[in-house]
Amino acid sequence: MNKFNLLKPDSSNLYKYIYTGSFLFFISTLDVFLNSFFAINITSFLPNFISFILPLVLGLFGLYLIRIEFSGIKSLDLLNKNINTNNFNAFLSLIIIFVVIKSIPPVMSWFILDANITGDTKDACTGTGACWTYIKIWLRRFIYGMYPNAEQWRINLSFISLLALGSVGYFATEKLKKYLTLYYVVIYPFIAFLFIFFFISGGPVFFEFSYGIIAFSISLIIGFFIPKKFKTWYFLLIPIILYISLKYFFFYEESIDLGKLNGLNWVETGAWGGLSLTFIVSFFCLIFCFPVGMFLALGRRSEMPTIRYISIGFIEFWRGVPLITVLFMSSVMFPMFLPEDFFMDKLVRVIIAISLFEAAYVAEVIRGGLQALPRGQYDAAKSLGMDYWKMHILVILPQALKLVIPGIANTFLALVKDTPLIFVVGLLELVGMLNLAKTNPEWLGYAMEGYVFAAIIFWIICYAMSKYSYNLELKYKTER
Amino acid sequence: MSNSIIKIENMNKWFGDFQVLKDINLEVEANKKIVVCGPSGSGKSTLIRCINRLEEHQKGKIIVDGNELTEDTKDIESIRANVGMVFQQFNLFPHLSILDNCTLAPIWVKKMPKKEAEELALKQLKQVQIDDQANKFPGQLSGGQQQRCAIARALCMQPKIMLFDEPTSALDPEMIKEVLDAMVNLAKAGMTMIVVTHEMGFAKEVADEVIFMDEGMIVERAETKEFFASPKSDRTKLFLSQIL
Numbered sequence: 001m002n003k004f005n006l007l008k009p010d011s012s013n014l015y016k017y018i019y020t021g022s023f024l025f026f027i028s029t030l031d032v033f034l035n036s037f038f039a040i041n042i043t044s045f046l047p048n049f050i051s052f053i054l055p056l057v058l059g060l061f062g063l064y065l066i067r068i069e070f071s072g073i074k075s076l077d078l079l080n081k082n083i084n085t086n087n088f089n090a091f092l093s094l095i096i097i098f099v100v101i102k103s104i105p106p107v108m109s110w111f112i113l114d115a116n117i118t119g120d121t122k123d124a125c126t127g128t129g130a131c132w133t134y135i136k137i138w139l140r141r142f143i144y145g146m147y148p149n150a151e152q153w154r155i156n157l158s159f160i161s162l163l164a165l166g167s168v169g170y171f172a173t174e175k176l177k178k179y180l181t182l183y184y185v186v187i188y189p190f191i192a193f194l195f196i197f198f199f200i201s202g203g204p205v206f207f208e209f210s211y212g213i214i215a216f217s218i219s220l221i222i223g224f225f226i227p228k229k230f231k232t233w234y235f236l237l238i239p240i241i242l243y244i245s246l247k248y249f250f251f252y253e254e255s256i257d258l259g260k261l262n263g264l265n266w267v268e269t270g271a272w273g274g275l276s277l278t279f280i281v282s283f284f285c286l287i288f289c290f291p292v293g294m295f296l297a298l299g300r301r302s303e304m305p306t307i308r309y310i311s312i313g314f315i316e317f318w319r320g321v322p323l324i325t326v327l328f329m330s331s332v333m334f335p336m337f338l339p340e341d342f343f344m345d346k347l348v349r350v351i352i353a354i355s356l357f358e359a360a361y362v363a364e365v366i367r368g369g370l371q372a373l374p375r376g377q378y379d380a381a382k383s384l385g386m387d388y389w390k391m392h393i394l395v396i397l398p399q400a401l402k403l404v405i406p407g408i409a410n411t412f413l414a415l416v417k418d419t420p421l422i423f424v425v426g427l428l429e430l431v432g433m434l435n436l437a438k439t440n441p442e443w444l445g446y447a448m449e450g451y452v453f454a455a456i457i458f459w460i461i462c463y464a465m466s467k468y469s470y471n472l473e474l475k476y477k478t479e480r
Numbered sequence: 481m482s483n484s485i486i487k488i489e490n491m492n493k494w495f496g497d498f499q500v501l502k503d504i505n506l507e508v509e510a511n512k513k514i515v516v517c518g519p520s521g522s523g524k525s526t527l528i529r530c531i532n533r534l535e536e537h538q539k540g541k542i543i544v545d546g547n548e549l550t551e552d553t554k555d556i557e558s559i560r561a562n563v564g565m566v567f568q569q570f571n572l573f574p575h576l577s578i579l580d581n582c583t584l585a586p587i588w589v590k591k592m593p594k595k596e597a598e599e600l601a602l603k604q605l606k607q608v609q610i611d612d613q614a615n616k617f618p619g620q621l622s623g624g625q626q627q628r629c630a631i632a633r634a635l636c637m638q639p640k641i642m643l644f645d646e647p648t649s650a651l652d653p654e655m656i657k658e659v660l661d662a663m664v665n666l667a668k669a670g671m672t673m674i675v676v677t678h679e680m681g682f683a684k685e686v687a688d689e690v691i692f693m694d695e696g697m698i699v700e701r702a703e704t705k706e707f708f709a710s711p712k713s714d715r716t717k718l719f720l721s722q723i724l
Contacts, residue, residue, distance in 0.1 A: 374569070374571075376567055376569050376571035377571060377573065379529075379534050379565075379567065379571060380565075380567065380571035380572070380573070380630075381573075382532075382534060382560060383532055383534065383560055383563070383564070383565035383567075383634070384560070384561070384584070384585035384589065384633070384634070384637060385557045385558065385560045385561025385562075385585060385589045385590075385637060386557065386585065386588070386589055387557045390588055390589065394584055394588055395573055395584075398575050399573070399574065399575050402575060476575070478574055478575055478617040478618075478619055
């Protein structure tokens with residue numbers, strides 16, 4: 001048996017080394033722990049500098065002693081392999097452990113121990129930690145913005161209903177599964193739009209509808225006399241044309257009281273805000289920017305020069321300007337170019353602007369996926385007699401989109417985190433409301449709490465999205 | 481010849497400045513099996529890719545099943561639907577199961593009812609003996625199985641002509657046989673086939689005629705027996721001596 005040499009650990013005296021090493025490591029972390037949690041310095045009898053450096057030296061030596069290769073103890077080998085491969089890594093590991101131990105007490109005390117949540121006014125916040133009272137009092141504003149308190153049930157109900165409708169996919173039977181894509185891509189956004197338009201926005205609901213009903217009835221009556229061959233086109237186009245012409249050219253408003261049923265109180269979009277606005281903007285931007293981006297990506301690879309150059313121009317234009325400029329333009333410049341009686345809501349303009357902006361990014365991400373596909377896939381699809389659209393919808397896009405799920409998720413996360421920028425046009429979502437609240441004279445000085453709160457909320461949203469995208473990747477993985 | 485299903489006249493093709501095909505003249509009668517061989521870079525693959533217009537030719541005429549392939553051929557898709565093609569790299573659709581690979585085109589291009597398409601696909605998969613793998617994904621199959629699936633997929637469109645672009649070149653030696661067997665069965669069933677291959681055994685067994693290409697030209701075209709027994713050109717002799 002080898003002699004026990006303190007400086008040369010080997011596996012023959014395994015346990016002696018492990019016990020000595022672990023003991024030293026334990027002492028060093030204990031020292032830091034006591035220091036950090038209870039402000040006790042057990043090495044205070046030593047000179048200052050040595051007392052400061054001692055845990056590191058002890059810890060390093062301890063880790064050096066337990067660094068024994070092929071010890072046969074699984075957990076020890078794992079530990080050595082991961083955090084203790086050499087002196088430098090042991091040093092880094094120790095520093096990280098110390099930093100974590102050191103940072104727990106102040107973080108804990110700020111978040112919980114010294115924080116206040118009781119009371120209704122600023123005076124309740126007496127502790128040195130966070131003032132959660134501020135968040136508590138302002139929570140309604142952070143979630144609903146300036147939406148009137150009495151009407152907030154409309155937002156709640158809309159979001160709960162949409163959430164319920166969105167979860168349909170989990171309960172769909174095998175037979176209905178094939179309609180799910182259609183449902184999520186077309187029907188669900190439309191329902192969401194109706195909810196937001198009629199429910200959250202409110203106003204004289206059926207007034208708008210009356211034109212629709214008249215247009216539909218007229219087109220239905222004429223529809224009987226249209227040859228069968230043109231019926232699809234007829235019913236796609238005529239009701240819309242009739243509706244628009246009725247609304248904008250006939251000015252029936254005075255003469256028809258048919259639909260003048262007052263619905264819910266109208267709440268203008270300027271009053272919307274907070275987290276609910278974050279959701280609304282993100283949701284519609286995500287939904288719009290994706291198909292637009294897809295068409296741009298295909299357009300950029302098109303063989304037709306006109307389409308290709310338009311796509312390139314569009315993409316490069318939107319990628320070249322900052323989002324904040326785009327938003328500013330959409331709210332200030334854009335209305336100047338519109339005819340006087342044509343009104344488009346600020347929120348709608350903002351959603352369109354962000355969608356087009358992000359669509360340019362989505363387009364380039366998707367183009368990356370398209371380019372990653374081998375040429376053979378195109379050849380195979382063509383050789384089976386598929387035309388351009390069939391080839392892309394059935395063969396190319398499913399594969400390309402699967403490849404770019406991480407990139408798309410990236411863009412979408414960036415989009416969600418870009419939504420606070422809509423403050424430049426006066427729409428205040430979560431962060432906008434925080435900025436407003438922190439300048440309230442009664443609640444000055446609590447910006448920190450607000451931003452931490454916003455950070456946590458955004459992190460939850462984004463983490464959920466990234467998890468979801470990862471699940472999608474796994475779901476569509478068909479390789480070996 | 482009246483019943484020639486493919487007719488190529490004075491066809492020329494360039495990639496940029498490089499001329500890949502020079503003055504190709506070729507007529508193929510229905511139900512004939514043609515093997516195209518030659519050294520790599522001789523334009524064999526390009527030739528058969530021109531037949532279903534995966535490549536465009538710049539000069540000359542290609543007439544497939546009575547339709548001339550030109551830039552303004554409107555319905556190139558329906559011509560392609562009648563010409564099956566099998567590729568060197570299989571080119572199965574990796575996001576679809578084997579069965580879906582086979583039913584995709586019949587359902588969406590030929591508007592066949594789903595049930596009928598699945599029956600047809602299973603029949604074709606049984607022909608190439610992989611019907612038991614129908615619900616797996618291409619990534620889970622061996623190369624030979626994938627290539628047989630690719631043959632079945634092409635056959636599901638019930639084509640009049642089958643083109644094979646070096647179907648066995650990307651396979652392990654022991655898998656070549658299973659693919660060649662499938663092709664031999666197909667040939668015996670009377671399909672019109674143009675096969676680019678280096679498998680001279682296959683050529684001897686099923687081909688009616690063999691075409692030897694070099695440097696973008698058809699050097700020699702002869703009945704199979706004659707081709708192997710008494711090749712005329714020196715280039716063919718050299719090639720055969722190296723490959724056999």
